[in-house]
Amino acid sequence: MGVDKGLLDTLNNQLLLLDRESGADAIAGDVIRAIAATLDMFAGDRSNAAILSHLIDLHDVMLDMRPRMANVISDIQLMIVELKRREMDPNALRERLPRLLEWKEERKRRAAARVAAIIEPDKPVLLHSYSGTIDTALQIAVERGEKPVVFVAEQEQVRTARIVRSLSDLSLEFRVISEYALSHVLGEIGIALFSALTLNADEELIVAPGSANLINLLGAADVPTYVVLTTNKWSYWTDDASTTWHEIRKKSIAGVGVSKDIFSHDWVGLDRVTALVTEDGVLPPSEARKAYAASRADFAEVEREIKQLRTARAASMAQVRLPDPG
Amino acid sequence: MTLASVGAEVVEHVATPLDQLIVLLIFVSVFAGIIFDKIDKAIVSLAGGAVVVLAGYLTFERAIHYVDFETIGLLLGMMLLVACVQEVHVFEWIALKMAIASRGSPVLILVAFGTATAVFSAFLDNVTTVLIMIPLVISITRGIGLNPVPFLLACVFLSNIGGAATLIGDPPNILIGTRVPELTFGSFLEYMTVPVLISGALGLLYLKWANRGIRSRTRDFPWLFASNLMLEQIRRQERELHVPASVMIRAGGVMAIVIGAFLAHTWLHLSVAMVAIAGAILMLLVFGRRVDFHQVVHHVEWPTLLFFSGLFVVVGAMEEVGILERVALWMVSITDNTLVLIMLILWGSAILSGMVDNIPFVAVMIPVLQRMMKSEPLVSDGSSHLLWWALVMGACFGGNATMIGASANVVGCAIGRSRGVVINFGAFARTAIPVTLITLIVSSVYLGVLYAMHASGVE
Numbered sequence: 001m002g003v004d005k006g007l008l009d010t011l012n013n014q015l016l017l018l019d020r021e022s023g024a025d026a027i028a029g030d031v032i033r034a035i036a037a038t039l040d041m042f043a044g045d046r047s048n049a050a051i052l053s054h055l056i057d058l059h060d061v062m063l064d065m066r067p068r069m070a071n072v073i074s075d076i077q078l079m080i081v082e083l084k085r086r087e088m089d090p091n092a093l094r095e096r097l098p099r100l101l102e103w104k105e106e107r108k109r110r111a112a113a114r115v116a117a118i119i120e121p122d123k124p125v126l127l128h129s130y131s132g133t134i135d136t137a138l139q140i141a142v143e144r145g146e147k148p149v150v151f152v153a154e155q156e157q158v159r160t161a162r163i164v165r166s167l168s169d170l171s172l173e174f175r176v177i178s179e180y181a182l183s184h185v186l187g188e189i190g191i192a193l194f195s196a197l198t199l200n201a202d203e204e205l206i207v208a209p210g211s212a213n214l215i216n217l218l219g220a221a222d223v224p225t226y227v228v229l230t231t232n233k234w235s236y237w238t239d240d241a242s243t244t245w246h247e248i249r250k251k252s253i254a255g256v257g258v259s260k261d262i263f264s265h266d267w268v269g270l271d272r273v274t275a276l277v278t279e280d281g282v283l284p285p286s287e288a289r290k291a292y293a294a295s296r297a298d299f300a301e302v303e304r305e306i307k308q309l310r311t312a313r314a315a316s317m318a319q320v321r322l323p324d325p326g
Numbered sequence: 327m328t329l330a331s332v333g334a335e336v337v338e339h340v341a342t343p344l345d346q347l348i349v350l351l352i353f354v355s356v357f358a359g360i361i362f363d364k365i366d367k368a369i370v371s372l373a374g375g376a377v378v379v380l381a382g383y384l385t386f387e388r389a390i391h392y393v394d395f396e397t398i399g400l401l402l403g404m405m406l407l408v409a410c411v412q413e414v415h416v417f418e419w420i421a422l423k424m425a426i427a428s429r430g431s432p433v434l435i436l437v438a439f440g441t442a443t444a445v446f447s448a449f450l451d452n453v454t455t456v457l458i459m460i461p462l463v464i465s466i467t468r469g470i471g472l473n474p475v476p477f478l479l480a481c482v483f484l485s486n487i488g489g490a491a492t493l494i495g496d497p498p499n500i501l502i503g504t505r506v507p508e509l510t511f512g513s514f515l516e517y518m519t520v521p522v523l524i525s526g527a528l529g530l531l532y533l534k535w536a537n538r539g540i541r542s543r544t545r546d547f548p549w550l551f552a553s554n555l556m557l558e559q560i561r562r563q564e565r566e567l568h569v570p571a572s573v574m575i576r577a578g579g580v581m582a583i584v585i586g587a588f589l590a591h592t593w594l595h596l597s598v599a600m601v602a603i604a605g606a607i608l609m610l611l612v613f614g615r616r617v618d619f620h621q622v623v624h625h626v627e628w629p630t631l632l633f634f635s636g637l638f639v640v641v642g643a644m645e646e647v648g649i650l651e652r653v654a655l656w657m658v659s660i661t662d663n664t665l666v667l668i669m670l671i672l673w674g675s676a677i678l679s680g681m682v683d684n685i686p687f688v689a690v691m692i693p694v695l696q697r698m699m700k701s702e703p704l705v706s707d708g709s710s711h712l713l714w715w716a717l718v719m720g721a722c723f724g725g726n727a728t729m730i731g732a733s734a735n736v737v738g739c740a741i742g743r744s745r746g747v748v749i750n751f752g753a754f755a756r757t758a759i760p761v762t763l764i765t766l767i768v769s770s771v772y773l774g775v776l777y778a779m780h781a782s783g784v785e
Contacts, residue, residue: 007548010471014555017469022562030562034554041429041554043544054547061548 003057003064012065015072016245016264021158024197024233025108025132028071032101035079039094048083051090053313055080059306063237066245067206067265070198070235075100077302084309104232110279111230112136115193118226118282121146123190126218128153128179129208130162131195133228142170150174151189153182155210179210186221194273196229199292201238203270205229212268224274231278234292236299243267341647345383349647352377353640353690360683361730367683368629371636378643392642393635396504396599401631403602404494407584408450409625410609413617415569416577417446417458422564425466430553432472432540437530439463440480444488444526448495449585452485452734459485460741469556471549474747476537479754482738483529483726483761489734490722491515491522493588493598497733498679498688498721502714504598505692509714511588511598517715521772525723525765532761573616580609634685641689650690654697664707665777668716669770671695675720676766680727688721709780712773719773723765729754 018027035058044050059076062069078100083093115137119125125148127134141148150167154160154176167174177185194215197206205227207215218225245264250257270276276288283291352374359370379389411417424442428434439459446455459481467474489496493503493514503509534540543549584605587594591601610619644650661667671691678687695717699710725732729739729751735758739749 004548006471007552010469010552011555014469014552014559018559021559026562030555030558033558034551037554037557038547038551041544042547042550044547051547057548058551 003061008061008064011061012245015065015069019069019197019264020156021162023130023132023162024069024071024195027069028075028104028232029101031072032075032097032104035076036094036097039090039097042090046090048087048089051093052080052083052309055083056306056310056313066241067197067243068235068237068241071230071233073235074232074299074302075104077306080309081302081305084305107230107232107279108133108136111228111277112140114277114279114282115226115228116140116144118191118277119146119148120190121148124149124151124188126151126153126182126189126192126214126223127163128155128192128211128214129159129195130166131193131228133230134193134195135166137193137228138167138170138172142172147172148190151185152176153179153210153214155179155208159208179214182214182217186218186223189218189223192218192223192225194225194227196227196233197265198233198235199229199270199276199288200235200243203289204243204267205270205273206243206265206267209263209266212266215268215272219272225272226275226277226282227273228277231280231291231295234295236296341383345647346649346652348381349378349383349643350649352381353644353649356637356640357682357686360686366629368633368636371633371640371686373636375636375639378640383643384639384646388646389639389642392645393638394501394505396597397500397638398631398634399597399599400494400500400504400602401497401634402626403599403604403606404451405626406606406622407581407602407609408454409622410606410613410617411577411581412454412458412625413622414573414577414613415567416574417450417454418462419564419567419569419574421458421462422560422567425462425560426557426564430470430550430557431542431544432467432470433534433542435463435466436477436480436534436540439477440484440530440533441526443481444484444491444522447485447488447734448491448522449581452489452496452732453737455485455489456481456734456738456741460738461745464742464745464747466556466560469559470543470553473537473539474742475749475753476533476540476757478738478742478747478749479757480530480533482735483533483758484526485734485738486722486726486732487522487526487529487765490718491518494602496722497685499718501685501688502692502718506696506714508711510592512592514718515589517776518718521719521765521769524772525768528764528768529761532764533757536757536760573613576612577609580605580612583608637686637689641686641693644690645693650693651697653690654694654701657694658698658701664709664712665774667698668712668773668777671713672716672720672769672773673766675717676724676727676762679721679724680731680762683730684721684725684732688717691717709777712776712780715776716769716773719769720766723762723769726758726765727755727762728758731758 015027018030039051055076059073059080062073062076079093082088082096112133115134119137119141127150150172152160152163152167152174160176164174164176192214194207194211199205207227215225243265244267247262249260249262251260252258270285270288273285275282275284278291280291356370356374359365360367375389378384379386384392421442424438425435428438443455443459446458460478463477463481464474467477486496490499491514493499493509493511499514503511503514543553584601587596587601587605588598591598610617610622657667660670675687675691678684695713699713725735729735729749735754739754742749
């Protein structure tokens with residue numbers, strides 16, 4: 001079935017806005033709660049086959065989004081596989097969704113604990129884009145009685161505002177510096193913490209706009225730079241789909257009409273960071289590569305299953321359309 | 327005619343037809359300046375006021391006499407009150423709560439936001455109401471893949487309809503209510519609640535009927551999911567707004583006191599302006615530590631207050647030279663049937679309000695109606711007060727007819743345009759005219775029933 005373009009654009013815009021305003025961590029939770037509410041309210045055909053079909057459609061829409069939200073897609077894949085393997089009815093699936101949310105929160109807490117372990121009170125921390133996991137890690141540090149000074153590299157106001165509100169709530173001392181002038185305080189930064197949307201098959205970390213430049217700058221100055229990214233956000237597709245949402249807009253600068261390229265995200269190579277912080281550990285690039293390769297097999301298995309389901313559905317619909325030979 | 331210098335004692339003179347023509351031309355120029363909107367209307371009206379004084383048609387003292395400080399005070403008080411409540415995000419919180427209660431249903435979004443806009447508009451100014459509602463409506467409807475236009479229009483139309491319900495809901499009502507002593511806050515509620523409720527309900531029904539795409543999505547899995555995803559974001563926005571219950575209680579308490587004082591202002595021997603100003607001061611005292619007073623004052627629309635001031639002076643000059651007397655006599659000469667006059671005022675006001683800014687029109691009609699009511703046969707006709715309600719309904723409801731008919735229309739469409747929702751004049755009118763006709767038919771029937779009840783001694 002072709003993807004509904006209107007639905008694709010609507011959902012893509014919603015998730016981009018959510019990522020911008022609340023960070024990548026918020027996206028997956030909202031999607032699961034939205035699916036739960038949908039299962040509650042849906043008044044159409046509630047058979048296993050019908051719900052399976054709808055989830056496959058949703059999965060395909062998510063695949064067509066840019067950037068791809070790997071954690072969201074993997075959650076929907078999980079639901080599809082559960083429905084199929086266990087022959088579940090939608091009500092049973094609905095009852096399992098809170099468990100899925102708890103599992104994600106547990107994963108996030110474990111990752112936050114890993115981040116908190118590398119925060120030291122005498123090493124100022126640099127933040128750029130908001131992350132719920134980093135926020136939780138700072139809370140853990142504060143509860144331990146450690147209050148590092150925080151530098152906030154200021155960027156788009158909605159993203160910086162979120163970080164500032166969070167730091168203010170934690171009563172942490174912080175300084176805001178423009179992201180364009182960070183070279184002046186490089187010597188004062190102990191560690192830098194970034195979040196990412198995903199790690200893809202080209203070993204690219206998809207990050208917030210501006211983060212790539214900062215990561216490169218910090219790397220050149222030998223400042224330990226960590227990217228917080230739980231393993232459920234890793235993506236394994238090898239197609240040549242673009243990594244980010246891209247639009248060209250006409251605007252006027254100094255009275256001159258120009259075309260401006262707008263990208264929703266930036267990217268930086270895995271080798272540019274000191275380590276990835278996952279729920280399973282703090283992984284330098286070499287270790288991260290091994291972990292990535294090891295988890296690829298699971299992804300391939302799920303992809304095969306979904307492909308089979310898609311084929312079976314198409315065959316079933318073709319049969320329905322065939323005229324009665326009698 | 328002698329030319330008096332500014333501030334000098336007036337030299338009594340009888341206005342000649344030439345004086346009347348010149349003053350009329352000044353007024354028409356001001357009107358045209360407001361319509362064509364090349365420069366701010368406040369500047370236009372102040373210029374008109376300055377010209378009539380400099381030309382000697384009014385002394386400075388007489389000009390000040392014509393500036394109705396009751397109206398200015400009421401406007402100022404309400405602006406401060408609303409600005410203070412906006413600073414503590416109460417209206418935003420209510421709008422978000424409504425969005426959550428709608429559960430992403432297109433029909434409920436239309437009804438909830440339309441109704442809330444009407445209710446808010448009855449007690450706040452219409453422009454503030456659309457400034458709060460329309461951005462959220464666009465965000466929600468876009469977020470669930472709906473065309474925002476019908477919802478934006480619903481907010482605009484319902485703001486004008488709801489604003490007609492109370493003395494403070496709409497600038498024409500404020501003008502009429504402050505200058506006509508027998509029209510109190512209570513009498514506005516008494517006479518306007520029924521036509522506003524019926525017009526609002528029928529208006530929403532029409533919008534639903536005219537937009538078949540506004541229907542339930544509970545059988546459409548993917549779009550239902552999109553609606554629910556949007557709802558999650560709205561829930562997050564509502565949580566992050568951090569509006570404590572104590573803030574809601576305090577704001578609600580002060581508003582209740584203010585509305586109570588409006589209802590009882592004649593018994594309390596308080597002017598409505600004093601109620602509004604005292605209410606604003608009370609709200610500022612209650613939230614003094616939570617809001618930035620300078621930010622509150624910044625929200626006051628000083629150009630609007632200056633616009634009214636200049637307009638009062640120009641209309642005062644028209645009174646001074648006898649233009650309004652002539653208009654009143656002419657209108658009474660058209661017919662001696664009060665019911666016909668009522669309908670003429672209703673439909674005439676509506677047509678003019680749709681075409682031009684209704685505030686200058688109402689500012690002129692108030693002294694005209696006051697004069698008409700002093701002349702035979704109206705002075706002895708107990709139903710002549712219905713002319714005021716005809717003016718209120720015509721001015722408020724008629725403002726819905728075109729994109730420029732009311733400030734809420736202009737501001738609402740501007741907000742839409744800034745967010746990529748473009749509505750042209752024709753598209754606006756195609757929906758607006760049927761809605762306006764519905765409200766005017768309701769008003770005609772209502773006024774006719776009231777007239778008949780009075781004639782039979784029931785009212």
